[in-house]
Amino acid sequence: MAYKTVNPYTNELVKAYPDATAAEIETAIATGDQLYHQWRDEPVASRAATLHKIAALLRENKDELARIATVDMGKLYTESQGEVELCAIIADYYADHGAELLQPTPISSRNTGDAEILHQATGVLMMVEPWNFPYYQIMRVLAPNFMVGNPMILKHASNTPGSAAAFEKAVQDAGAPAGSLTNLFASYDQVSQIIADPRVQGVALTGSKRGGQSVAEVAGKNLKKNSMELGGSDAFVVLSDADLDKAVDLAWRVRIYNAGQVCTSDKRFIVADNLYDEFLKKLKASFEKLVPGDPMDPKTTIAPMNSQRAKEKLQGQIDKAVAGGAKVYYGNQPIDLPGQFIQPTILTDIVPDNPEFYDEMFGPVAQVFKVSSDEEAIQLANNSELGLGGIVVSNDAQHGRTVAEKIETGMVFVNSFLVSLPELPFGGVKGSGYGREMSQLGLTAFTNE
Ligand code: NAP
Numbered sequence: 001m002a003y004k005t006v007n008p009y010t011n012e013l014v015k016a017y018p019d020a021t022a023a024e025i026e027t028a029i030a031t032g033d034q035l036y037h038q039w040r041d042e043p044v045a046s047r048a049a050t051l052h053k054i055a056a057l058l059r060e061n062k063d064e065l066a067r068i069a070t071v072d073m074g075k076l077y078t079e080s081q082g083e084v085e086l087c088a089i090i091a092d093y094y095a096d097h098g099a100e101l102l103q104p105t106p107i108s109s110r111n112t113g114d115a116e117i118l119h120q121a122t123g124v125l126m127m128v129e130p131w132n133f134p135y136y137q138i139m140r141v142l143a144p145n146f147m148v149g150n151p152m153i154l155k156h157a158s159n160t161p162g163s164a165a166a167f168e169k170a171v172q173d174a175g176a177p178a179g180s181l182t183n184l185f186a187s188y189d190q191v192s193q194i195i196a197d198p199r200v201q202g203v204a205l206t207g208s209k210r211g212g213q214s215v216a217e218v219a220g221k222n223l224k225k226n227s228m229e230l231g232g233s234d235a236f237v238v239l240s241d242a243d244l245d246k247a248v249d250l251a252w253r254v255r256i257y258n259a260g261q262v263c264t265s266d267k268r269f270i271v272a273d274n275l276y277d278e279f280l281k282k283l284k285a286s287f288e289k290l291v292p293g294d295p296m297d298p299k300t301t302i303a304p305m306n307s308q309r310a311k312e313k314l315q316g317q318i319d320k321a322v323a324g325g326a327k328v329y330y331g332n333q334p335i336d337l338p339g340q341f342i343q344p345t346i347l348t349d350i351v352p353d354n355p356e357f358y359d360e361m362f363g364p365v366a367q368v369f370k371v372s373s374d375e376e377a378i379q380l381a382n383n384s385e386l387g388l389g390g391i392v393v394s395n396d397a398q399h400g401r402t403v404a405e406k407i408e409t410g411m412v413f414v415n416s417f418l419v420s421l422p423e424l425p426f427g428g429v430k431g432s433g434y435g436r437e438m439s440q441l442g443l444t445a446f447t448n449e
Pocket of ligand 1: 156208211262
């Protein structure tokens with residue numbers, strides 16, 4: 001049984017789940033394929049009411065769903081509640097706008113008669129999702145494709161099976177037809193087999209470079225459309241005219257949210273030299289105030305990491321960075337609690353030949369860099385193999401925007417927390433992957449145009 005909930009705060013095995021069988025896989029594909037053909041004969045708008053119902057049920061069961069996610073992967077209970085609400089917002093958005101956004105697009109042509117682009121469903125999709133936002137990651141794919149009429153099979157992370165089962169149940173309880181979303185506790189080989197099946201038309205993966213490369217290889221071999229939402233080591237650029245207190249207030253929240261395990265959580269803080277020393281002092285003061293503890297307890301402000309494996313990986317990266325010349329400005333001390341905690345840590349003096357310079361540190365570790373001009377900040381921000389998000393802080397929004405536009409990344413915000421909303425496209429460039437989820441782009445990611 002590869003799928004298990006091990007509470008990362010208590011380290012207790014909560015529940016193990018049986019592996020998917022060959023019969024379950026066949027049923028999931030066959031039911032999805034049947035539904036695809038049924039949906040082709042139904043208007044897009046007819047699915048909106050069910051999607052609204054899914055949103056309503058998520059809201060109604062928010063506390064219980066939040067508890068399940070927190071027990072699965074350790075995030076603060078309040079953050080889990082926020083995640084459930086965000087899922088409901090996404091579902092409502094596509095229910096309200098999906099049909100309109102999928103209207104045929106007229107083409108004006110002088111050389112032919114009336115022409116238009118239709119945005120039609122293509123068939124069953126496979127989605128492979130990570131543990132860090134165990135509901136939101138599913139909803140990013142489910143809501144648009146439910147409206148389009150592409151039934152979905154879910155392979156969730158092996159450490160968040162409770163959330164996967166709870167989400168599938170919410171979809172079923174809302175009255176969605178069988179096959180709309182089928183959760184399978186599938187192995188990697190079974191995922192490959194599903195992708196290869198001629199009834200399956202695409203795969204959306206969110207996860208690591210390693211996972212993305214493997215799944216994209218299988219998709220490529222079978223000529224299946226795919227989208228890859230991978231990691232990030234995004235820049236948080238503090239320009240010389242920034243309000244320091246505002247910058248630090250954004251910085252610590254960005255880095256600590258979800259125990260730092262967010263693809264778009266900025267990991268590299270690139271600070272103008274006139275603000276650098278004070279920035280470090282204030283960031284340290286913010287980190288010092290954080291209280292580790294039970295993620296269900298409202299007094300806790302820093303959650304454990306999602307698993308022992310994740311904690312060990314991050315600790316190994318910190319050790320490697322330090323052995324390579326990085327300095328620990330704050331943190332990197334053990335936390336005397338049984339859970340998988342990493343103390344929020346600030347590293348400085350990381351140079352490009354440090355073995356960790358290009359790696360994503362997926363946890364509460366801030367790397368802080370000093371620069372002496374906007375050009376140097378942009379160059380350092382772009383000296384990355386990844387490009388997912390980013391934040392620029394400046395007292396002059398236009399100045400911030402000018403710098404932001406020069407950063408090679410998917411999504412960049414000026415003077416704002418990086419927010420994820422259904423109307424905004426989500427995705428990256430370079431090693432952060434390709435394709436976009438959410439917005440109209442996410443709606444047509446797997447359509448026949
Ligand atoms: P991961 O190991 O790639 O796992 C993600 C999902 O892929 C899991 O369901 C995993 O299953 C599955 N998987 C991995 N290899 C596979 C294979 N060969 N065949 C089929 N399925 C496979 O990712 P992670 O390290 O847990 O997640 C964190 C990473 O995700 C970070 O790099 C983070 O930045 C990135 N992320 C990106 C976004 C985005 O939107 N761009 C959002 C969140 C996270 P198992 O659990 O069974 O291994």
